[in-house]
Amino acid sequence: MRLLIADDDDYTREGLSESFDWDKYGIDEIYLAADGAEALRIATAKKPEIVLTDIRMPKLNGIEFAKRLAEKSPDSQLLFMSGYMDVEYLKSAIKLSAVEYIEKPIKLSEVERAIDKSIRSLANKQQQTAVVKQKNELVRQKLAGMLRDEHVDKAETVRLCRESYFPADQRYWGIMIWNRLEAGDGYADLQLMLQYWQDNGMQAIGDQLDRRHCFLVLASDRHDARKLSSLCDLFLKRYEAYSISIGTAANHLHELPNAYKTAMRAMEQAFYSADRRVFHYIEADRMPEDHSHEKVLPEFYRVRMQSPEQMLDFIRSICAQFRMKQSPAKERVVTIFETIIQGTTGHDQKQLAALDSEYGIPDVEHYLRECRTLDGMEQLMLAVCSVWIEQTQQVAQYSRLVQEVLKYIAANYRNVDLDLRMIAEHMHLSTAHLGLLFKQETGTTIKQYISDYRMDVAKKLVAGEHLKMNTIAELCGYASASYFAKVFKASTDLSPIEYRRKS
Template sequence: MRLLIADDDDYTRLGIMESMDWTPLGITEIKEARDGAEALRIAEDFHPDIVLTDIRMPKLNGIEFAEKLAVCSSESKLLFMSGYMDVDYLKSAIKLSAVDYIEKPIRLTDLEAAIKKTVAFIHTKNRHQSMMNQNMALQRQKLAGMLKSKSMNVKEVISICKETDFPADSTYMCIVLSQGTDEEVQDSWIAFINDYWSSYHIPSLGTVVENNKYLSILSVKKHDRKRILYVIDLLLKKNEGWILGVGKEALHLETVAESFQTALRALESSFYHPNLQMFGLEQRKNAPQGLGVELYSEFYSLLKNEPTQLAAWVDMICKQFCEFEYPRKERVCELFISFAQAILHEKSSLLNKMNHIFNTNDLEMYIHKCRSIFAIKNFMQQLLTLYVEELEDLSQYSRVIRDVMSYITSNCSHVDLDVREIAESVHLSTAHLGMLFKNETGVTIKQYIGDYRLELAKKLISNEHYKINMISELCGYASASYFTKVFRAATNLTPVEYRKMIMK
């Protein structure tokens, strides 16, 4: 805490400062003044928690100083000291809410007791104020949550508006903000946003939406939309990467929920315009309703018959979506997840060639996390490139050998996968199939299975969420110890050592 000592007697001031051990009392910074006027100047910048002041001083006496102090540093707590036990002074001290009054000559025990009393008083008041502030914040969050709900209780809302001093008869505007990431909204960010609106004297409420977005409900004067948009523009210029949706004005409390929905919908436009920061629901072209089954049929037809044309087709439909800003993000994600799953169904071995994607769940999560249609398009183009390259690599082999490779890819997790089982799947004898496979690939089926399992294991090891036991099972090894033995023989490293090496 900060302490200001004001006394015109140098000996008294210095004696107080040097005779006390202030640290155990919680005092971390001390300043001194020779008269009331100097004390007032210091207090205006210093904002002391405690002021220990003499009553009789030149320029401004202690009472006059304390009256002016109440204006510039209202939270400062007063301790008066004087050798004059004057009744009028005592009455003035009481009116100024002095915590205590110390008689001169000062005894250190009395001073220490007074300081302790004042520190305890401040701590108690701060705790009480903190609880009041927390309760007020919770009430304001509750109010924001009720206002964004379409089924709110109007009487209860108006009651909480009065409790929290939020205008109940105003015009309102909803703002939904995002930092442009999937990270959860932090308390520090919430405090920053709320303080920002307050700095422009804009009454506001706020609550977290969908974990990574923040809703601000602003109370605005009629025809004040331009000023609000200017204030928002300043906010975004200072914070690159933030995006924000502006809802339509709500003329009364009952329509705030509609403003919130339009703000959310406006924010979704960032999916089609990743380089912009602020979005409203401007007039759009009439978008076609629904996604016809023809898109699915066109895709599957090209996948089977003309896979080299798929990249251009994906680019074309993305341009169509951007033209109308339709469909909404979730629908686009579902569409491309279906397409990507179909590609992996045809060639599941592609998973081994995709960074950070280990299964179809990862695939879905990745596409849902894409912040723009362009990110999804780029991912699909990369996947299609891998798919076409895979087809070209396999084109050198006969249909039987391609079927064998596909069967191994789909069943490599089976510990007992062997040549006999594979030969039965293609209706050939083991000897004949073994000869065909060696002639076309240059390796035996057993060697191919071993190499495939090893490359799959390397891919899975790169994901630290996969434990070694799980990797050995997914790759078809009989046990973790056998997997470790095979892996070390091939790489001169154990799986754990390999993971540490690639994670550096």
């Protein structure tokens, strides 16, 4: 807290500064002024919370200084000192809302009482200001949300503008600001954004749409696209995590829903333009609807059946096609890739576990939906298809009959009762005949293959650190967690917990 003592008497000025333990009041900065003009310069620069000033001073008397102080530092608490207790000075002090009037010769006890009173007054004012500020912020956030809705009551929006001191008769911009980082929480700090625009001369209100996205309404006396663009660029230089999309300008409050819609459309460009960070909505640049993506899935099924080794080139090719045409919309791309994931890894826990252990992707479909750019989705799909190709190549060396057995085991290994008999019944073969054919081609028995398959999946799940051991036991087809732990240690010489720690 800052204190300014203004008095032309050196003894009084210096004496007051040294007569108190100011730290106990929370005052850690003390400024001294020998006349009213000097006091005004200091107050303008330092904005002291408490000003203890004499009334009769050279250059600028205390009353004139106090009037000017109200303009330069309106939150300062005034304490007047004077040996001249005439009525006019008292009236002036009252009009200027002085906290206290201390008569000279000064008694330290009276100064201490006046300082106590000032600090209490400051605390009450700060508390009231905080409550008003919090209420105002809530009203402004509600207003920003309403201004996105074209069906909202216009009279109500005007009322909230007045209540929150947001202009209802200026020109506006609607912009989206979002956290573009793929990694981490990616939180978008609405208060940081609002403070930035207000510090740069634009009144702003905002709505936190979710953790990553905020919608802001900026008010200006005119539409200055160059100034807006310059401020956007400066914001992005300061804050590397963010991107901005700018909708159409609005001349009235009721045009802001369209500004919001166009800002959202401009934001869609970010999916295809990972390197850009500011996006403008321009109607003429919107490309006609393209339907070529409808051929992607039929082509995927053809490649999967006829040329699985070409799957990586297929993924790169369709991503290049999407990128060139800037189409389709992100939601449609997600749907296409979800279908490809189901057609490759599907619910094959062995492949999913490999994605987790080799690429750090514990939940592939969730990861897909969280990707914010086509580049990120392409990398994910290449990982998915690499794991699928590896397994496909391992299976391709066997006869069609053995391949069917391997597929059946991959689909049913979680069933505790899975064994040679169940597989033979499914294949309509005798257990002896099926067991012999399988052993001849693979060099191992079906029972051993099931056991190895389960253990292979279990190792990847244990190393992934995402699941509890009893859950892993259930996912891998073991009758109980204790039996799983016993089999796991027999296979690895480590308990599941030790294996996880070592991994």
